Amino acid sequence: MFALVDCNNFYASCERVFNPALIGRPVVVLSNNDGCFIARSEEAKALGLPMGGPAFKYRELLRKHRVSVLSANFTLYGDMSSRVMATLGELAPEIEVYSIDEAFLDISGFTSFDPPRYATHIGATVRRHTGIPVSIGIGPTKTLAKAANRLAKKDPRYKGVCMLSSPDEIRKALAILRVGDIWGIGRQWARLLEAGNIRTALDFSIASEPWVRKHLHITGARIQQELNGRSCLPLEQVRAPKQTICTSRSFGRTVTLPDEMRQAVGTFAGACSRKLRKEGSLASMVTVFICTSPFNKPAEKYWGTKTVALHIPSDDTIALVRAAERAFGAIWREGFGYKKAGVIVSGLEPAASAAPCLTLFDTPDHAANKRQQRLMEAMDSLNCRYGSGTIRVAAENAEAWRPNQTMLSPRCTTAWEEIITIRT
DNA sequence: TCTGGGGTCCTAGGACCC
DNA sequence: TCTGGGGTCCTAGGACCC
Numbered sequence: 001m002f003a004l005v006d007c008n009n010f011y012a013s014c015e016r017v018f019n020p021a022l023i024g025r026p027v028v029v030l031s032n033n034d035g036c037f038i039a040r041s042e043e044a045k046a047l048g049l050p051m052g053g054p055a056f057k058y059r060e061l062l063r064k065h066r067v068s069v070l071s072a073n074f075t076l077y078g079d080m081s082s083r084v085m086a087t088l089g090e091l092a093p094e095i096e097v098y099s100i101d102e103a104f105l106d107i108s109g110f111t112s113f114d115p116p117r118y119a120t121h122i123g124a125t126v127r128r129h130t131g132i133p134v135s136i137g138i139g140p141t142k143t144l145a146k147a148a149n150r151l152a153k154k155d156p157r158y159k160g161v162c163m164l165s166s167p168d169e170i171r172k173a174l175a176i177l178r179v180g181d182i183w184g185i186g187r188q189w190a191r192l193l194e195a196g197n198i199r200t201a202l203d204f205s206i207a208s209e210p211w212v213r214k215h216l217h218i219t220g221a222r223i224q225q226e227l228n229g230r231s232c233l234p235l236e237q238v239r240a241p242k243q244t245i246c247t248s249r250s251f252g253r254t255v256t257l258p259d260e261m262r263q264a265v266g267t268f269a270g271a272c273s274r275k276l277r278k279e280g281s282l283a284s285m286v287t288v289f290i291c292t293s294p295f296n297k298p299a300e301k302y303w304g305t306k307t308v309a310l311h312i313p314s315d316d317t318i319a320l321v322r323a324a325e326r327a328f329g330a331i332w333r334e335g336f337g338y339k340k341a342g343v344i345v346s347g348l349e350p351a352a353s354a355a356p357c358l359t360l361f362d363t364p365d366h367a368a369n370k371r372q373q374r375l376m377e378a379m380d381s382l383n384c385r386y387g388s389g390t391i392r393v394a395a396e397n398a399e400a401w402r403p404n405q406t407m408l409s410p411r412c413t414t415a416w417e418e419i420i421t422i423r424t
Numbered sequence: 425t426c427t428g429g430g431g432t433c434c435t436a437g438g439a440c441c442c
Numbered sequence: 443t444c445t446g447g448g449g450t451c452c453t454a455g456g457a458c459c460c
Contacts, residue, residue, distance in 0.1 A: 031428035038428070054427040072428085099460045186458050217434060219458075246430055295427065342429090403428095432459075441450075 001138055001165070002235070003105040003119060004145040005088060005126070008133045008153065010101035011039035014080045015070055017131035018412045026067040030055055033250045033403040034071055071405040079413045080130060087129045091122050096235045104142060106235045119161040138163035139170075142233045143226035146183040147173060147201065167229075174202035174227060184223045189216055201227060241350065242279055247271040248289075248342025251401040255338045261290060262328060266395030268343035269324035273317040276345060277380060282313035284347030286320055288327035293339040302338075304331030313349055316372055317379070320345065321395045387415070 011029040016022045026043035037053050081100045094106040119136040126134050137149025144164050152162035164170045180190030182201050198204050205227040213221045222232040247268040289305040306327040382391045410418035
């Protein structure tokens with residue numbers, strides 16, 4: 001049996017832990033640049049504020065109902081997430097951290113416990129340790145645990161814990177769920193299935209297997225198997241190393257000057273190199289993209305992208321910034337108003353594989369490489385101790401394009417100097 | 425006026441090898 | 443006029459997740 005523990009309205013709940021005045025009131029958290037809703041309290045959902053809705057279109061509604069509107073504080077949410085996961089790790093031996101606010105637990109071995117009772121205990125413990133409310137779904141496959149979780153969230157009679165185990169319980173639950181509510185069935189596939197008169201999760205579970213295999217491929221076939229109680233998706237306790245790492249941002253204002261764009265690209269390349277070092281990986285390719293707003297008129301739209309290879313796989317800030325600048329030079333076009341840019345590093349390999357990959361014409365300078373590595377270590381430890389951005393390369397500069405964050409809450413769990421700003 | 429960021433997997437097709 | 447069989451690697455595009 002699997003249990004899926006999912007934090008309720010996670011970002012909104014994090015904000016409430018440190019600002020109790022938000023409890024019982026509508027709260028929304030905005031995406032970077034204060035663009036869209038990415039979390040809503042129950043009260044905000046009840047007002048009809050949709051997930052992903054652009055905030056500016058709902059300004060009047062937000063004002064009228066005195067909704068608390070907050071900029072995303074990912075530092076806070078990331079730290080709260082690790083506290084929730086640490087608590088779960090103490091309560092179940094096998095855990096897969098699936099996302100910032102969700103974890104699967106393998107509870108197959110818990111034969112002497114009553115699963116729903118133990119789940120209630122897990123929920124209460126997480127609440128006591130972190131202040132975050134959770135819902136828990138239990139089922140014989142991950143997909144059914146997800147479905148159970150959805151019911152636990154939607155129907156208050158479950159009191160936050162729902163278990164689907166007998167074939168009869170499963171059938172009744174699947175009859176309630178719409179096909180688009182199934183984990184792994186997105187908008188496109190839901191539309192395709194509904195056109196074929198497959199409307200509920202139950203319809204999908206008994207649909208023709210060859211038809212599902214043909215139109216939804218192996219991915220859809222697995223989902224169908226899982227709904228029928230045959231587990232295809234194992235618990236993944238060890239996260240596989242990342243294959244790509246991306247840093248991108250929308251800008252707080254339109255950027256037109258090449259130097260300002262170059263600084264944005266340099267900053268993102270620097271962020272990617274830090275992520276690489278944290279991951280313990282080296283990149284062999286660097287991709288830069290720059291673009292105008294997708295909502296511009298067609299004549300004012302531009303989307304430029306360029307990938308360059310590195311001579312030697314690297315996690316070095318200076319090497320990556322140089323490569324990114326080279327790519328940027330190839331795609332910059334004068335005369336557009338840019339709204340977003342990003343850097344993607346790929347062709348990743350473990351840094352620990354030691355034997356550095358040499359190119360035919362390079363003479364490796366081991367002493368210089370060693371110095372460079374120590375420079376990065378020194379930068380990382382200074383930024384770790386005195387706060388990120390304490391030391392950076394000159395190409396990293398956020399002055400011109402810095403995203404808007406007009407309603408940012410304090411980083412209560414990670415920055416001493418921000419604790420005092422808590423209001424009640 | 426204002427619309428997020430970071431990932432994965434799968435398939436199809438093309439270029440290439442012997 | 444007719445033109446094999448068995449592979450790999452890479453990329454683009456489309457779907458999905460949070």
